[in-house]
Amino acid sequence: MDIITVETSPIAGQKPGTSGLRKKTRTFMERHFLENFIQAIWIGIGGVAGKTLVLGGDGRYFNDRAAQVVLRMAAASGATKVIVGQNAILSTPAASNLIRQRKTDGGIILSASHNPGGEDGDFGVKFNTANGGPAPEGVTAKIFEATKDLTSYQIMEAQDVDLSVLGTTSMGRMEIEVVDPVTDYQALMETIFDFDKIRALIAGGFTLHFDAMHAVTGPYAKAILEGALGAPEGSVVNAVPLPDFGQGHPDPNPIWAKDLMDRMFGDTAPDFGAASDGDGDRNMIVGKNIYVTPSDSLAALAANATLAPAYADGLKAVARSMPTSRALDRVALRLGCDCYETPTGWKFFGNLLDAGRATLCGEESAGTGSDHVREKDGLWAVLFWLNILAERKISVADLMADHWNSYGRNYYSRHDYEAVDSDNAEALMEGLRAKLADLPGKSFAGLTVESADEFAYDDPVDGSRSEGQGLRVTTSGGGRIVFRLSGTGTEGATLRVYLERVETDPAELDMDPQEALAGIIAAAEALAGIREHTGRDAPDVIT
Ligand code: VG1
Ligand code: CO
Secondary structure, rough: OOOOEEEEEOOOOOOOOOEEEEEEHHHHHHOOOHHHHHHHHHOOOOOOOOOOOEEEOOOOOOHHHHHHHHHHHHHHHOOOEEEEEEEEEHHHHHHHHHHHHHOOOEEEEEEEOOOOOOOOHHHHHHEEOOOEEEHHHHHHHHHHHHHOOOOOOEEEEEOOHHHHHHHHEOOOOOEEEEEEOHHHHHHHHHHHHHHHHHHHHHHHOOOOEEOOHHHHHHHHHHHHHHHHHOOOOHHHOOOEEEEEHOOOOOOOOOOOOOOHHHHHOOOOOOEEEEEOOOOOOOOEEEOOOOOOHHHHHHHHHHHHHHHOHOOOOOOOOEEEEEEOOOOHHHHHHHHHOOEEEEEOHHHHHHHHHHHHOOOOOEOOOOOOOEOOOOOOHHHHHHHHHHHHHHHOOOOOHHHHHHHHHHEEEEEEEEEEEEEEEHHHHHHHHHHHHHHHHHOOOEEOOOOOEEEEEOOEEEEEOOEEEEEEOOOEEOOOOEEEEEEEOOOOOOEEEEEEEEEEEEEHHHOOOOOOOHHHHHHHHHHHHHHHHHHHHHHOOOOOOEE
């Protein structure tokens, strides 16, 4: 088989964002676009020669074609071996697990996560390092540098590999091992949770409903929830991954998982509902007539962690991304453990987890995880909840009521303004940034600003500093507002406004979050002039 060197030229805009490089699928399918980026990854990681990688994706449109390109390029650049999920499928946490279990040098995940798929949707490529986690900023910066002066790439002239067949084959001198995507992941889950207890809960009549949203968790949830744990067939719905996710938006939140919400708030609601996203790293937890916000879920998991076997000895410490609500901090305070605050994106948890300085991590965007892998993990969070409910034998609603009574409630909401003109979004951020220092002591919509700054993170493990990670303002009355521009969008800019207020009055714990936050929402508008800058009367998505 021949190795071909293809002449190319740098393609602008190949800068990895919060989680890999995400673009319109059609952009990824343009001549040289994918190949340039893959070659830049090889350069950025100091070459792939002699290395072993994991490869898989969430099954979205172009996943299969892109996987063949990655294989041919890995072979051409001298990789020793690639371990691929059957049909090029691996959920993000399963890929992270494989990288770690098989002690490989890293892996490539083909996914744009919760972004819609299909020819008119989005595609993405992410590189994870040997610890199983997303490449840290130092590595993505090198990859981006390499995209800027690329003049050629190497690719093997070879037939497509049949990735539907399990087992080992080869391409040139490179070995290719096709593995079942679920087996190793399921085995890991069985070491973390008490499957017998959960099985008994379900056998006792506890009902659940898992919506895989036509995305990658379908096969995992079928095997684990219905197979190993005995939930009746049909408990997992939309379980076949489709290239366009059934035209849906595989983002597990009350807006995009509306079917699940209707079910859980309807007359025939099961005891427990959950969903995951395109690549299986996010989770959504819903009880009968109650939606659990991701920030609350994280806090509840931390408070009840010792009920699951893997965490029975307690948590070393916990960590949350900065915009995530401070409900977790209140639990950490009582547990007497540290609570780290990191920038948005799972890559920032990696060092803390590797150094054994944190056990549990989470983000307000429906990402929760622990030191079992180096990615957030959707199904793991679902199993964690089931394990806790099996031990406590109470409903989701009662568990949350109990939690709020004990710790107070951090009312929380995120308002997203999508596809805003980039210049206008920048102008809003710049305007606010310029006046941050003058804000403390001033009042906006009746709330007095207590502190205001732009978040920068000094990694306590390797000392690296990440600046420009969001503007944050705290107010009188336990309020906080965070402004940030998304790093995963593919169209214009997405402004995220994160709103929070803590309430400890036992009589005030049952409000609608938007009402409870009305004062904070008004203050955010007064502070930043959101309407004027975005030209929008209201957010596009409220979660
Ligand atoms: C969003 C979320 C962030 C998450 C990231 C990747 O990033 O806010 O918390 O880590 O998506 O998640 P941004 O920059 O758009 O706010 V996933 O499941 O899309 O890999
Ligand atoms: Co995801």
